[in-house]
Amino acid sequence: MQPTKPSIDNPASDKNQTLVEQILVQIQESIIKGELRPGSKINEQALAEKYGISRGPTREALQQLERQRLVVRIPHVGARVATLTIEELNDLYELRSTLEAMACELAAKRISEQQLNQLWALLEKQEADLARGDSYFQQEGDVDFHYQIIRASGNRHLQETLIGGLYHLLRMYRYQCTSSSRPVRAIAEHRRIVEAIAAGDAELAGLLMRRHIEQGRQNTQQRLQQLTAPAASAVS
Amino acid sequence: MQPTKPSIDNPASDKNQTLVEQILVQIQESIIKGELRPGSKINEQALAEKYGISRGPTREALQQLERQRLVVRIPHVGARVATLTIEELNDLYELRSTLEAMACELAAKRISEQQLNQLWALLEKQEADLARGDSYFQQEGDVDFHYQIIRASGNRHLQETLIGGLYHLLRMYRYQCTSSSRPVRAIAEHRRIVEAIAAGDAELAGLLMRRHIEQGRQNTQQRLQQLTAPAASAVS
DNA sequence: GATTTGAGGATTGTCTACAATGCTGCTCAC
DNA sequence: GTGAGCAGCATTGTAGACAATCCTCAAATC
Numbered sequence: 032m033q034p035t036k037p038s039i040d041n042p043a044s045d046k047n048q049t050l051v052e053q054i055l056v057q058i059q060e061s062i063i064k065g066e067l068r069p070g071s072k073i074n075e076q077a078l079a080e081k082y083g084i085s086r087g088p089t090r091e092a093l094q095q096l097e098r099q100r101l102v103v104r105i106p107h108v109g110a111r112v113a114t115l116t117i118e119e120l121n122d123l124y125e126l127r128s129t130l131e132a133m134a135c136e137l138a139a140k141r142i143s144e145q146q147l148n149q150l151w152a153l154l155e156k157q158e159a160d161l162a163r164g165d166s167y168f169q170q171e172g173d174v175d176f177h178y179q180i181i182r183a184s185g186n187r188h189l190q191e192t193l194i195g196g197l198y199h200l201l202r203m204y205r206y207q208c209t210s211s212s213r214p215v216r217a218i219a220e221h222r223r224i225v226e227a228i229a230a231g232d233a234e235l236a237g238l239l240m241r242r243h244i245e246q247g248r249q250n251t252q253q254r255l256q257q258l259t260a261p262a263a264s265a266v267s
Numbered sequence: 268m269q270p271t272k273p274s275i276d277n278p279a280s281d282k283n284q285t286l287v288e289q290i291l292v293q294i295q296e297s298i299i300k301g302e303l304r305p306g307s308k309i310n311e312q313a314l315a316e317k318y319g320i321s322r323g324p325t326r327e328a329l330q331q332l333e334r335q336r337l338v339v340r341i342p343h344v345g346a347r348v349a350t351l352t353i354e355e356l357n358d359l360y361e362l363r364s365t366l367e368a369m370a371c372e373l374a375a376k377r378i379s380e381q382q383l384n385q386l387w388a389l390l391e392k393q394e395a396d397l398a399r400g401d402s403y404f405q406q407e408g409d410v411d412f413h414y415q416i417i418r419a420s421g422n423r424h425l426q427e428t429l430i431g432g433l434y435h436l437l438r439m440y441r442y443q444c445t446s447s448s449r450p451v452r453a454i455a456e457h458r459r460i461v462e463a464i465a466a467g468d469a470e471l472a473g474l475l476m477r478r479h480i481e482q483g484r485q486n487t488q489q490r491l492q493q494l495t496a497p498a499a500s501a502v503s
Numbered sequence: 504g505a506t507t508t509g510a511g512g513a514t515t516g517t518c519t520a521c522a523a524t525g526c527t528g529c530t531c532a533c
Numbered sequence: 534g535t536g537a538g539c540a541g542c543a544t545t546g547t548a549g550a551c552a553a554t555c556c557t558c559a560a561a562t563c
Contacts, residue, residue: 049342049546075515085548086515087323094327098334100424106285107515107554122422129369133362186358188336192428285516311545321518322545343524343545 050088055095062101062112063203073110100200120204124248130193131244132237137184139233146183154225157218169214176221208254286324291331298337298348299439309346336436356440356491360484366429368473373420375469382419390461393454405450412457444490
């Protein structure tokens with residue numbers, strides 16, 4: 032029985048862990064969900080008091096968040112929540128597209144029997160969720176889908192780069208530019224990707240993933256544009 | 268006049284900077300050059316005393332080094348210098364190859380007049396150094412070469428991933444598996460890459476970079492194999 | 504009125520001390 | 534002799550206080 036990894040990273044669920052790891056996930060969620068607004072300043076002291084800890088662990092957590100691109104820190108000035116811009120969105124998706132295509136190609140070559148079964152199971156669950164119209168779990172499921180493929184690539188540096196470095200920022204864009212999803216099409220694309228991986232067709236799998244992510248980019252960009260420049264429609 | 272960036276990152280040269288930034292580069296060099304041996308344990312207290320500072324900044328520096336893959340930290344256990352293994356070398360170069368090929372393609376599309384001139388200038392300097400047999404500057408020059416192309420890609424996330432995340436570890440492999448270089452061939456390859464970029468031929472530029480890096484991988488792997496398994500030749 | 508300059512306050516950087524955890528090497532039972 | 538269990542020590546995690554830097558805002562000068 033596989034341990035059904037529900038979250039992006041699995042810090043053994045808060046228990047008996049270090050303070051930094053405990054509050055890190057909480058601050059992550061706050062940022063991703065926009066409770067800490069993009070671009071807003073983060074006060075170490077205030078943040079520490081909010082979680083009832085001292086500034087030491089808080090600073091370490093902020094450094095971790097900087098590594099995940101969720102926070103920008105400037106020496107002697109302080110930390111700010113990352114801002115969402117069209118240019119960065121494009122840079123981010125450009126990179127993500129390349130990396131996940133690579134992950135797909137590698138997965139097609141290297142995926143294990145067990146991992147493939149897991150992937151099929153997840154896909155079927157997604158399709159079932161879709162039929163029930165359960166959109167929240169779809170979003171989570173989509174994260175898991177990409178996550179599993181990345182793991183199946185077997186390249187630990189690739190995994191670290193995507194999951195440890197890029198994925199949280201991606202979640203932030205997706206959450207805040209709440210693309211209530213194009214689920215039917217997306218999950219159809221998922222199926223074709225899994226089929227290509229199962230067939231060991233690396234080139235096709237990579238190509239399909241590239242297109243799949245490009246679809247996601249366009250979708251997110253559209254929403255972000257509506258958010259950042261609502262003046263045009265509001266003025267007239 | 269461009270400021271001739273000599274180092275991987277330019278922290279305004281130690282002056283008036285934060286302690287962390289000052290010692291970070293020093294520890295980096297110690298690790299890359301092997302003064303801190305791969306796999307050896309790092310004692311926070313001892314390291315702090317060595318540089319005459321307290322444990323706070325030392326811990327922050329170690330976290331930065333973890334981000335750069337030069338150090339592995341385990342909660343409540345401590346930090347170790349990264350170990351060099353064949354598998355990781357392959358993972359690392361696999362990823363690097365994809366990312367730098369991407370950088371090359373983007374550079375071919377987006378490089379500015381000024382950046383291209385800089386690149387030509389660097390190439391000519393490399394060829395001149397080669398003629399003089401100046402191998403140390405060749406190595407540095409090679410780093411700069413890739414660095415400039417990465418910058419020319421214009422994708423800030425790509426830059427951050429490669430330069431902030433991967434490049435120091437790459438330097439470590441290259442330094443310690445001291446490939447005294449295949450300079451003639453490498454620089455010939457450099458020239459063809461620049462020509463492709465100048466011609467705006469993204470596909471060719473990416474392809475050439477892929478092959479160029481694959482050459483580097485084989486070279487480094489060979490040296491590493493000799494280092495990790497010298498028993499065979501020593502026993503008999 | 505606009506610009507500069509400096510004092511005051513707020514925030515970040517660093518240090519020291521203490522608490523919590525993991526590791527080492529001994530004793531003791533089998 | 535070998536393995537388990539415990540005590541002591543070394544090391545990391547956390548807290549709180551002090552030092553250094555930056556930002557704000559008002560007063561003074563042009």
